[in-house]
Amino acid sequence: MADANPFQDPLRFERRVPPCAIVIFGANGDLTKRKLLPALYRLAYERRIPQNFAMVGNSRTPMSDEDFRQKMKESVQKFIENSPFDESVWESFEQTLYYVAGDLKDTRCYQAIQKKLAEAEQQNQTGDNVLYYLSTQPSYYEIVIEQLGKHTMNRGKGWRRIVIEKPFGHDLASAHKLNQQTHEVFPEEDVYRIDHYLGKETVQNILAFRFGNGIFEPLWNRRYVNNVQITAAESIGVEGRGAYYQEAGALRDMIQNHLLQVMATVTMEPPTVFDATNVRDERAKLLRAIRVMKPEQVPLYAVAGQYGPAKIGGQQVPGFRQEEGVDPESQTDTYAAGTFFVDNWRWAGVPFYIRSGKRLPKRVTDIAIQFNAPPLAMFQQETRMGPRAPRPNLLVLRIQPEEGISLRFLSKSPGSGMRVRPVSMDFNYGSSFGERSPSAYETLLVDVMTGDPTLYTRQDMVEASWKVVQPILDVWQNQKFNFPNYDAGTWGPRESDEMLARQGHVWRTP
Numbered sequence: 001m002a003d004a005n006p007f008q009d010p011l012r013f014e015r016r017v018p019p020c021a022i023v024i025f026g027a028n029g030d031l032t033k034r035k036l037l038p039a040l041y042r043l044a045y046e047r048r049i050p051q052n053f054a055m056v057g058n059s060r061t062p063m064s065d066e067d068f069r070q071k072m073k074e075s076v077q078k079f080i081e082n083s084p085f086d087e088s089v090w091e092s093f094e095q096t097l098y099y100v101a102g103d104l105k106d107t108r109c110y111q112a113i114q115k116k117l118a119e120a121e122q123q124n125q126t127g128d129n130v131l132y133y134l135s136t137q138p139s140y141y142e143i144v145i146e147q148l149g150k151h152t153m154n155r156g157k158g159w160r161r162i163v164i165e166k167p168f169g170h171d172l173a174s175a176h177k178l179n180q181q182t183h184e185v186f187p188e189e190d191v192y193r194i195d196h197y198l199g200k201e202t203v204q205n206i207l208a209f210r211f212g213n214g215i216f217e218p219l220w221n222r223r224y225v226n227n228v229q230i231t232a233a234e235s236i237g238v239e240g241r242g243a244y245y246q247e248a249g250a251l252r253d254m255i256q257n258h259l260l261q262v263m264a265t266v267t268m269e270p271p272t273v274f275d276a277t278n279v280r281d282e283r284a285k286l287l288r289a290i291r292v293m294k295p296e297q298v299p300l301y302a303v304a305g306q307y308g309p310a311k312i313g314g315q316q317v318p319g320f321r322q323e324e325g326v327d328p329e330s331q332t333d334t335y336a337a338g339t340f341f342v343d344n345w346r347w348a349g350v351p352f353y354i355r356s357g358k359r360l361p362k363r364v365t366d367i368a369i370q371f372n373a374p375p376l377a378m379f380q381q382e383t384r385m386g387p388r389a390p391r392p393n394l395l396v397l398r399i400q401p402e403e404g405i406s407l408r409f410l411s412k413s414p415g416s417g418m419r420v421r422p423v424s425m426d427f428n429y430g431s432s433f434g435e436r437s438p439s440a441y442e443t444l445l446v447d448v449m450t451g452d453p454t455l456y457t458r459q460d461m462v463e464a465s466w467k468v469v470q471p472i473l474d475v476w477q478n479q480k481f482n483f484p485n486y487d488a489g490t491w492g493p494r495e496s497d498e499m500l501a502r503q504g505h506v507w508r509t510p
């Protein structure tokens with residue numbers, strides 16, 4: 001239980017990481033280099049991980065501990081964000097890094113890891129607490145979990161926990177199967193499914209904004225909210241990851257996990273207590289309340305897109321089908337949008353529009369809550385095209401890149417007459433606090449090491465969100481799309497605008 005853990009502070013203030021060792025599978029991979037090691041180094045720099053710490057990396061490439069340390073040093077220097085690289089901190093931190101070369105399909109690999117772990121534990125007094133981090137291709141998840149069980153690496157005097165990277169399953173059936181296989185080796189309370197969006201400061205701030213203030217929550221319902229738009233746009237294409245992306249697509253890669261979790265954070269009921277069980281119960285309840293589309297509703301409420309070649313800023317960029325490793329006839333969605341409804345008393349009838357895509361005009365993730373217009377339009381809004389009905393109030397929660405919150409409202413324009421104009425009140429995360437925010441991976445690594453699963457997804461949450469997207473996947477799988485249907489550098493296919501127009505709405509331009 002969350003409260004019984006002395007290392008876990010329910011309000012997440014002062015969390016002391018206990019002595020422990022981390023085994024990272026896929027230690028030669030992109031995620032380890034770009035995110036995990038910079039996060040661990042940063043935690044060491046801030047003394048947020050204890051002296052009694054060790055990390056054992058595994059992948060196939062032969063390397064000595066020394067080679068591995070050098071490689072990790074280069075990665076940290078390259079990828080560490082907004083903070084200095086301190087040679088003296090690194091010198092002591094690198095002594096805690098170890099490496100085992102081996103193939104995950106080979107049982108000898110696990111014996112070698114056990115041996116190295118024992119050495120690392122003995123040298124660093126890590127107290128027999130072990131965290132396994134699956135940062136490998138998803139096709140290895142099952143095999144690693146099974147082998148950890150076979151080698152009794154899932155048990156010991158201290159705790160054993162496992163972090164599983166995204167994607168968790170490829171569809172509802174495979175997610176369910178992976179849950180079952182995982183539970184044969186690790187009980188649910190030791191399983192940490194990572195969704196790094198939930199670790200972002202600004203996503204956590206949604207909870208503070210909603211439940212720490214008295215003025216917003218009374219408006220947070222169907223009586224006052226007209227519609228909600230959640231956008232996660234990337235301006236880049238697949239950047240050499242075409243082969244991986246081709247198997248995933250935007251619906252699986254972004255909406256099934258990150259954006260449905262964000263939607264749940266925006267719409268869930270207040271938990272009675274801010275602890276892991278209560279917060280996750282409310283998120284799960286909300287995900288279960290999202291209406292599951294019938295197959296015949298999919299063409300009306302979901303849109304798939306794929307970018308074609310175009311000139312952006314005078315430069316020719318390839319279409320998805322021309323990217324390396326991508327099938328020239330690929331039917332993969334690089335853009336996905338959906339209209340979702342939450343069937344509960346708070347949100348009945350309010351459309352939630354979610355879209356995500358690659359090669360859109362800019363990189364931005366935000367949530368726009370549009371409120372109802374006043375019952376009587378007393379004033380007219382000034383525009384360049386002449387007077388028109390005023391734009392309704394809009395609250396925008398900006399997740400990236402400029403984290404903050406802004407509220408749009410109407411103000412009288414200077415001069416004679418009661419013409420009004422929209423203005424906005426802005427809160428900017430960076431300038432208001434003036435201090436560096438921890439990266440999502442720093443937050444989530446501390447969480448798992450302290451045994452706090454609040455920001456990790458639970459079995460029921462993962463399966464509930466797969467249930468929401470499964471009918472869309474099923475219909476799309478049997479459909480032949482006329483791709484490409486949007487040019488790189490534009491806001492997605494025309495069908496997406498038409499989807500909103502059917503409800504009397506338009507996508508806003510972030």
Ligand SMILES: NC(=O)c1ccc[n+]([C@@H]2O[C@H](COP(=O)([O-])OP(=O)(O)OC[C@H]3O[C@@H](n4cnc5c(N)ncnc54)[C@H](OP(=O)(O)O)[C@@H]3O)[C@@H](O)[C@H]2O)c1
Nearest residue numbers: 026028029030031059060061103104135136138165166167
């Ligand atoms: N990259 C990201 O930004 C990102 C973001 C979110 C989630 N994820 C998830 O994180 C996981 C890792 O992603 P990644 O981008 O780091 O993948 P990656 O670059 O392909 O890294 C995986 C590493 O695993 C090692 N490996 C491959 N086959 C192996 C085997 N049979 N035995 C032992 N080691 C093996 C490889 O190193 P060797 O060649 O040396 O064996 C490879 O470098 C994936 O599940 C991904 O979906 C990644």
